[in-house]
Amino acid sequence: MKNIKMKSSFVLALTLLLTVVLSACGNSSDSSADGKVTISFLHWRGEDTQAFQKIIDQFEAKNPNIKVDMQTLTSDQYQSTAQAKLTDGSVGDVFASFPGAQYAALSKAGLYTDLTNESFLKNYNADLIDVGAKDGKQWAVPYQLVYNQPIYNTEIFKKYNLTPPTDWDGFLKLCATLKQNGIIPIAFAGADIGPGQLMNTMVMNNEPSEDIFTKVEAGQAKLTDEFWVKTLTQFKELNDNGYFQDNSLGTKDAAAGALFIQGKAAMLASGSYQLAQNAKQNPELKQALLAPITVSADQAKYEGVHTSTFMLGVNSRSKHQAEAKKFLEFLSQPDVASQYANETGQNVTLKDITYDSPELKIAGDWADKKTIFQPRFTILNSENQKAVTNSIQSVLGGATPEQAAQDAQAIVDQQIK
Structure with a gap:
C-alpha cells in the first residue's frame, strides 16, 4: 500500500509539473517563466521584416520585460485568414489591416481596442488617419501613405x-x-x-x-x-x-x-x-x-489618389493590451517612423518625418496636391x-x-x- 501511495504521489506531482510547463508554452502572447511578456505582431509585409526586426530590437532594448514575436502572411492569406487568427487573442496583440472591406469586417467583429485617448495620436497627420476612425473614436492608425496612380x-x-x-x-x-x-x-x-x-x-x-x-x-x-x-x-x-x-x-x-x-x-x-x-x-x-485625368481640365476635381493603409490596431482579445499599446506607441515616434520609411521605401502618415531616398521624395511631392482617398477601398x-x-x-x-x-x-x- 505504501508503494502504491508513493507512486500515486509521484504521478500527481509529475502531472502538475507538466501542466505548469505546458501552460507557460501554450500561448505566444503569454508571460514567460522569466517574467517577460511576449506579444505577437501580425502583418502581411514580408518585405519589411528586416526593417521591423531592427525596430523590434530597439524596442526590446528599451523595454527588457517585453518580447515582440513578429509573424507575417502573404497579402492574400492575410485578407482571407487574419480575422480567424485574431479572434482567439493568441495571435496579433498588435496587428495590421487593410482599409475598406477588411477594416469593416474586423471592426464589426469587435476586434479593435479604442485608441482615442492615446497620446501618440498627436504624432500623426489627422487628415490621413481618419480612415481608422468610426463613431467618433480612433480604432486603428494607418501607418503607410501610398499614392495609387x-x-x-x-x-x-x-x-x-x-x-x-x-x-x-x-x-x-x-x-x-x-x-x-x-x-x-x-x-x-x-x-x-x-x-x-x-x-x-x-x-x-x-x-x-x-x-x-x-x-x-x-x-x-x-x-x-x-x-x-x-x-x-x-x-x-x-x-x-x-x-x-x-x-x-x-x-x-x-x-x-x-x-x-x-x-x-x-x-x-x-x-x-x-x-x-x-x-x-x-x-x-x-x-x-x-494620374490619368478622364475629364476636361476644367472639370477635374482631383489630381491623384492616396491611400492610408497598413492600419495598426491593438487586439481587443489580447491579454497584454498595455504592452501592445507600448509597442504601438514606439512605432508612432517620428524618428522610428522615419527609420521605417527610409529602410522600406514607404511613405508614412506621421508628421515631422525625414525622407532620405529620392523615391520617398517623389511621393512626398504629392502631399500638397488635391488627392482623393482610394475609391476602391470605399467599397466595404x-x-x-x-x-x-x-x-x-x-x-x-x-x-x-x-x-x-x-x-x-x-x-x-x-x-x-
Missing part, C-alpha cells in the same frame, strides 16, 4: 517632349505618341493588381461624389449609372487602341513591372509603393507619378469589390461596358438582398 519614366517622356496631361484627350494623345515610337504606353497587370489599382484614378473624376460606392452598396446608386459605364468605356478605349501591352489580361504584377523597369513601357499602372523596388532593380531608372463588401474589378477585366476581355456594368450590378443586388 501610375509611375512614369521621366527620361522617356523627356525624349519625346511629353508632360503629364491635364485632360483625357491629352492622355490619349500621349499614349498615341508613345505607341507610334515603339514604346508600350502602359504596362498593365490585368491578371492581378492592375484593375484594382488603375480603376482609382480612372474613376476619381468620373464619380459624382466621394461616397458613390457607399451609395451603390446601399442601393441608392448603381454601377449601371453613367459614372461607372463611362469609366469602363475609357478602359475599353485604352485597350482597343493598343495602349496596354499584348495579353494584358494574362500579365501578372511582376511581369508588368519588368516591362517598365527594362524601359519597354513608359508607364506602370501600380502606385508609389513600387518606386523603391523599381529603383532597386534598375538604379538608373528615373521615375515620377502621374469584398464580393462587391471583386465585382467592380472583374467588370474591368470583362471589358478588356471583349464585353461591352454596359454588359459588364450590368453583370457587376447583379452581384451587388445579391449582396443587398
Whole structure:
C-alpha cells in the first residue's frame, strides 16, 4: 500500500509539473517563466521584416520585460485568414489591416481596442488617419501613405517632349505618341493588381461624389449609372487602341513591372509603393507619378489618389493590451517612423518625418496636391469589390461596358438582398 501511495504521489506531482510547463508554452502572447511578456505582431509585409526586426530590437532594448514575436502572411492569406487568427487573442496583440472591406469586417467583429485617448495620436497627420476612425473614436492608425496612380519614366517622356496631361484627350494623345515610337504606353497587370489599382484614378473624376460606392452598396446608386459605364468605356478605349501591352489580361504584377523597369513601357499602372523596388532593380531608372485625368481640365476635381493603409490596431482579445499599446506607441515616434520609411521605401502618415531616398521624395511631392482617398477601398463588401474589378477585366476581355456594368450590378443586388 505504501508503494502504491508513493507512486500515486509521484504521478500527481509529475502531472502538475507538466501542466505548469505546458501552460507557460501554450500561448505566444503569454508571460514567460522569466517574467517577460511576449506579444505577437501580425502583418502581411514580408518585405519589411528586416526593417521591423531592427525596430523590434530597439524596442526590446528599451523595454527588457517585453518580447515582440513578429509573424507575417502573404497579402492574400492575410485578407482571407487574419480575422480567424485574431479572434482567439493568441495571435496579433498588435496587428495590421487593410482599409475598406477588411477594416469593416474586423471592426464589426469587435476586434479593435479604442485608441482615442492615446497620446501618440498627436504624432500623426489627422487628415490621413481618419480612415481608422468610426463613431467618433480612433480604432486603428494607418501607418503607410501610398499614392495609387501610375509611375512614369521621366527620361522617356523627356525624349519625346511629353508632360503629364491635364485632360483625357491629352492622355490619349500621349499614349498615341508613345505607341507610334515603339514604346508600350502602359504596362498593365490585368491578371492581378492592375484593375484594382488603375480603376482609382480612372474613376476619381468620373464619380459624382466621394461616397458613390457607399451609395451603390446601399442601393441608392448603381454601377449601371453613367459614372461607372463611362469609366469602363475609357478602359475599353485604352485597350482597343493598343495602349496596354499584348495579353494584358494574362500579365501578372511582376511581369508588368519588368516591362517598365527594362524601359519597354513608359508607364506602370501600380502606385508609389513600387518606386523603391523599381529603383532597386534598375538604379538608373528615373521615375515620377502621374494620374490619368478622364475629364476636361476644367472639370477635374482631383489630381491623384492616396491611400492610408497598413492600419495598426491593438487586439481587443489580447491579454497584454498595455504592452501592445507600448509597442504601438514606439512605432508612432517620428524618428522610428522615419527609420521605417527610409529602410522600406514607404511613405508614412506621421508628421515631422525625414525622407532620405529620392523615391520617398517623389511621393512626398504629392502631399500638397488635391488627392482623393482610394475609391476602391470605399467599397466595404469584398464580393462587391471583386465585382467592380472583374467588370474591368470583362471589358478588356471583349464585353461591352454596359454588359459588364450590368453583370457587376447583379452581384451587388445579391449582396443587398
